[in-house]
Amino acid sequence: MKAVFKRLMNLVTMATAFAGVSTAALAAEPGFNNWQLGFQASTSDVMDDITWFNNFTLIIITVITVFVLALLMYCAVKFSAKNNPVPSRTSHNTTIEIVWTVVPILILVIIAIPSFRLLYKQLEIPEYDMTVKAIGYQWYWGYEYTDENMGELYFDSIMVQDADRQEIADARGVSIDEVPRLLAVDYDLVIPVDTTVRLQVTSEDVIHAFAMPTWGVKIDAIPGRLNETWFHAREEGVYYGQCSELCGKDHAFMPIAVRVVSADQFQQWASAAQDDLDVANEQLMASIAQAKKLAAQGELNEISVAAK
Template identity: 40%
Template sequence: MLKSSLGLRRALAGAAAVALTSVGGIAAAENVSGLPRQYNLTEPVTEIARQIYDLHTLMLIICLVIFIAVFGVMFYSIYAHRKSKGAKPASFHESIKVEVAWTVVPFFIVIGMALPATKVVVAMKDTSNADITIKATGYQWKWGYEYLAGEGEGISFLSALATPRDQIEDHKGQSKARSETYLVEVDNNVVVPVGKKIRVVTTANDVIHAWMIPAFGVKQDAIPGFVRDTWFKAEKPGIYRGQCAELCGKDHAYMPIVVEVKTEEEYSKWVQAKLTEMKVKQDDPTKEWTKEDLVARGEKVFNANCAACHQASGQGIPGAFPALVGAASVLGPQDGQIGILLNGKGAGMPAWKQLSDVEIASVISYTRNAWTNAGAGADPVVQPKAVTAARQ
């Protein structure tokens, strides 16, 4: 595998920057989000990402050589064999030499590009002997993570955009000052140890998503009903960001991925703290909750998981997501709404089995007591035990 030097990388990146600036007129130092412009690939922090970086550089060099050779010959021919000099057109009709040349030369070019590319692709697909396996499930529009094997097994959580909704909806940017991580920050980071091979198993709950971290050289589709996998081994601690790389719907732009790489000692401490936190937060589904507690809990669950589609006002989005205000499913018997949350409904409403019985019961109770729904329907309070029974 060709190992390009740092100087060559910087030179190519600088050349690209100059070309883009001169051709596109984008001489500003920052883009519209306030982040620095970047004209080259993200700095790699894994061996696979480094191989991709070097492969990209190799392909760029090959393309540049072909460009110079083809256009050099073309411009030379135009100049040296112009009509004003009395040049006569040559005939290459049925020329064996020409036929052989334009077949053999591209063949060797393709082989020269295919061999290193194949080596990198094969390495990218080798997910064997992983130290930790994490399942990443795409939802509209967040990620769910489950630590399936290795240190941390049993940990699971949802990871959603942490940027406040008022900042997103304020298109003029006149609200609170936006941070450097605007739209690429989440409430729960994926945490992994440095120097360990991490296998990521991807799938989706609704539509096609894609789990992508550029610094790791990872981009793997998450497809409903299918299981794909990829891997990475981070070489240094830090926080690395990515996004869903498939057009997955209305809030596709608000589905970031954040991986925090810790030292082995720090990771072990995080695992113990996370397991303890999960145990403390684990709710007893047999407990009888008060209406006030369920509604308060349900409002948080709704804002985190449902407001993106049904809106905070419960009015939904006409033609896309139905309103919950005055909806028969909300004002009718509880069994119907419980079934919808557990099993989904059509293509627009995914199943929410990943939520706990308490979370489902609380969000149902919230929708039945929020807005103008309060007092308008049956079963205003749904207890977690009803959800438990419906799962069986």
């Protein structure tokens, strides 16, 4: 009986490992984690700091809220008509006035110091490895790799329609769950992992906004102006964002999809994309599928060894 139970547990563990491969791509979707509570999982240093700062200010806000609530309850009981039949005629208290002026100033200073440090980190572009230009249109994004070694590589990235999701999934060799509704696009922006990317953003028509929550990136795309920001993705996968500036009737239908791959996969894709983007994407998806297969097989081998 114990042997049968052990075998069943091994099968469950293996199935979980396979399921983890298929659901990993969904982890970067807006609202996928924590029942749509909190931020997306961070995959950059900037987003790590944003998450920390959010939790830090939440603690301060909670303490203030609890203190004020307790003070109100104390005053409601202490100075009620029943306990205080003769109302106090106190007009002011110098000590209290000094305290409630100085303490908020100190709290704001405590919040401001890490806030300014984080803002500087977001705006100050470090030494970068590559540059990508994102151009907003009504209602899709265009991407241009501006580095000399990338040649003239430019393409538009348009949301996949519901009717085409299964076809796109079949072409990529993935399940339809990995072509998320209202988020998947026909051509992903491809970026190498562990690479500092300078992102230049502009628009051809109205104001858009390029937002990628998992990296803490959000910047306006303004006609006639070139804004800059940066990111450094530390994990491979597909990450999703959306236009975050109301730009017209299809504002909700211009998602951002960035596929982060290994350096070798990116180099192979970039070389092939200069001649034929569709062929380059097919080769990239095949390479990713092979890498996932090898990773899953390695996990299963480790599980099998551990189960013996």
